[in-house]
Structure formats: structure tokens, C-alpha cells
Amino acid sequence: MNIGQAAEKAGISAKSIRYYESVGLIAQATRRGNNYRDYGDQEIAELRFIHRARSLGFSVKEVGDLLALWRDRKRASQQVREVAKRHIDDIERKIAELQSMRATLNTLVAKCHGDDRPDCPILEDLASGKPHCG
Amino acid sequence: MNIGQAAEKAGISAKSIRYYESVGLIAQATRRGNNYRDYGDQEIAELRFIHRARSLGFSVKEVGDLLALWRDRKRASQQVREVAKRHIDDIERKIAELQSMRATLNTLVAKCHGDDRPDCPILEDLASGKPHCG
């Protein structure tokens, strides 16, 4: 199967597949006589795995770890769980940061009358140079 | 005032100040005889503004827009408010996406017993190739 078909089946772009190959996330694809990459069911399954893991926010590096665990029939599920839990922690930190920004911004937007006059509490706040989080 | 002092006062690195200058976010700093950049109160105020805006998640481009409005004594506060509201929308989209990821991951982690046995619902889910959001 050509890379284009594989990409469509896996839900990622051909560019990304080549990228994943180049950084060693997946093995070098076998080539056919015309030098085209060739993908079979196993490769498609890996690409789908990657697609799903990426869509859950795992970095390419983390996906590599998960793939290694997936390939290892003797892994301990604890290891997988740890990777996932660390990722959840990352996500929660990001959420908290974004929520904090949102709260501040909502407050500022609420204070700004938003008409054609120039005075603006939002700009005043920014100009005050308050540190946001430290 | 040297760039190092300015950086400390504004809460950003000297590297970043040079970068902001290079991309036109701030004007080229005046130079002293030794070719060192020189910063005064006005420049410090701008740098602080930038620091604060960046810490609220505005992109460098958006900070440029906000700086332009700040410098324009005849701006309409409505414009500032629009920039801020668009940014809040961005943030909310990101929060929603992260929350969705977190929910899925929490479900999976809860299903995984996390011991030394190899069977793992997390890997099974990833391998199933479910699309996450479309």
C-alpha cells in the first residue's frame, strides 16, 4: 500500500508518516521496486496507534515510549499507567494556567466599557506591569 | 541602562529583548558609544507591558497589536477589548480540548489495574485506533 493510502487509513498526513520515520518513531518502511514506501496491516495499525496517542496530546517522544511498551508483550501495565498519569499531570498544569489567564482576562474585559473612548482598563493593567504568576 | 539591568527590571531575558527588537515588536534601542543598547524608563515600561501581556498568553503578534493600541492615545477601547475577547476564545478552545483529553485519559487510567501484568486497557484503546475528535 502506498503512503497516501496508508495516510488516509491512519488519519495522518503522508508528510507526518515520513517525519515519524525520519525521527525513528517507526521503522524504515520497506520499499518496492519503484522506491515507493510500502505499508501493510501491521504498519497501518502502528500509524493508527500513533494517531490516537497524538490526538490525546502525547508528545512524539511519549508516543515512542508507548509504542515500545505496546510492542513489548511482557510490559507491566504499571509502566503504561505511569506514562499516562504523568501526561494527565501535564495537562492539568496547562489547564490550570489557561484558566488563570482566562479569569484575569475575563475580569479585565468586564471592566472595559469597550466603546470609542480611549481609556481602557485592559491596557492599564498591562501597563502596570503586574507579574502574572511570579 | 544596560540590557541586563533592563531585562531584570522587566522580568524577561536579554535574549528575548533582542528578539523582540529584531522582529520589530519594539523600536531599535539607542546605542551608547560602546555599542551597548541603552534603556530608559519608557523602554522599561514597554518591556514590562510585553512581559505582562505574554504572561497572559498573548502571542508576540498580538502583543504588537496591543502595544500599538497602547501607544495610540486615540484608540477606541473597543478595539482592545476585541483583541482580548478573541484571545479568551482561543484559551477556551484550548481548555476544552485539554479537558476532553483529560477525561479520556482519566477513564483509561481508571480501567488499567497498573500492576506487573501486561494486559492494559490504555494500550488497547490506543491500538483500537479510535478517532479522538473527528
Place this chain on the structure above:
DNA sequence: TTGATCCTTCCCGTTCTGGGAAGGTCAAGG
């Protein structure tokens, strides 16, 4: 044959810095 649609490699651009090299400056101390 021709055109359209694949595929290949290659390099550049994105965003926002951080790291570090090579070299100029300056202030203090021996």
C-alpha cells in the same frame, strides 16, 4: 501521448526563545 496524480528527496518557514561560540568593553583588584 498526454495529462493528472501519485511518489521521491530536499530545503525553508513556523513560534519563541535558550545555548553557546567568538570577540569587544568595562570596572575592580593586585
Place this chain on the structure above:
DNA sequence: CCTTGACCTTCCCAGAACGGGAAGGATCAA
């Protein structure tokens, strides 16, 4: 006066994860 250390300058590389697009080869349908 000389050295040492802490500044400053420019410049280039790195990262994360691709997308765009060029130049050229392969395949396929009419």
C-alpha cells in the same frame, strides 16, 4: 599595568511537529 570576571555584541544552532513547495521520477487512465 595587567589580569580577571562580568558584562556586552553578533551569529548560528536547536527544539516540536510538521506544512509548503520545488525538482524530478513513476504510474495510470483516456
